[in-house]
Each structure stands twice: as structure tokens, then as C-alpha cells.
Amino acid sequence: MSNICKAFEMTDTKEQREHFSKLEVVERFGDECNGKDLYKHHEGCRILKRCPECDALVLCQYSVLHFYEDENYTDYFSVASREEAVELNEKYDGYEIEKEFKGKKILR
Numbered sequence: 866m867s868n869i870c871k872a873f874e875m876t877d878t879k880e881q882r883e884h885f886s887k888l889e890v891v892e893r894f895g896d897e898c899n900g901k902d903l904y905k906h907h908e909g910c911r912i913l914k915r916c917p918e919c920d921a922l923v924l925c926q927y928s929v930l931h932f933y934e935d936e937n938y939t940d941y942f943s944v945a946s947r948e949e950a951v952e953l954n955e956k957y958d959g960y961e962i963e964k965e966f967k968g969k970k971i972l973r
């Protein structure tokens with residue numbers, strides 16, 4: 866499976882959010898790998914998800930910033946396989962993956 870979820874090409878943020886809300890959980894990777902945090906800011910986690918419409922895999926990185934109120938951020942990375950997602954977890958922490966990932970991504 867090496868399809869790319871069409872949400873990565875969407876320019877309308879609302880439409881994009883709606884599409885991403887249909888993603889289904891494939892595997893939860895938790896919040897740490899090899900001593901690296903799998904999130905930015907204060908807490909979070911990574912979850913591999915699948916888009917049922919595009920039959921594509923998306924690695925989602927959820928991060929929470931504790932400020933006056935909690936602020937939630939989600940990064941989306943288009944991955945071709947579970948193996949690619951695992952490799953990214955092993956190599957990059959929450960900030961590094963944003964910089965180093967070369968494929969389609971949406972950072973927020």
C-alpha cells in the first residue's frame with residue numbers, strides 16, 4: 866500500500882479536517898521510543914492510522930502544550946508502510962520528525 870491520502874492535497878482546512886476525522890486507528894505507538902519523545906511540547910503520542918477512503922496510511926503525532934489552557938497540535942505524515950512509521954519512531958523525536966520527514970506532511 867503506497868497510496869497517499871488526498872487530504873494532504875486539500876487547501877480547504879475545514880474539508881481537510883473532516884477528511885482526517887475519518888481515519889481509523891491501525892496501531893498506537895505510545896509516547897516514547899529509544900528514549901525519544903514521540904511528541905512536541907509537554908505530552909502526546911503517535912498513532913498510525915489508515916484512511917478508509919484513500920486506502921492510505923497516515924502517521925499522526927499528537928502533542929499537548931500546557932499553557933493557560935491546554936493547546937492541542939496534530940502533525941500528519943504520509944507513510945507507505947507500518948515499517949516506515951516504526952523507523953520514523955526509532956529515528957526522530959517530536960521536533961526532529963517535523964524537520965527531517967521528506968514526504969507529504971501537514972504540521973500544526
Ligand SMILES: [Zn+2]
Nearest residue numbers: 870871916919
Ligand atoms: Zn484519505
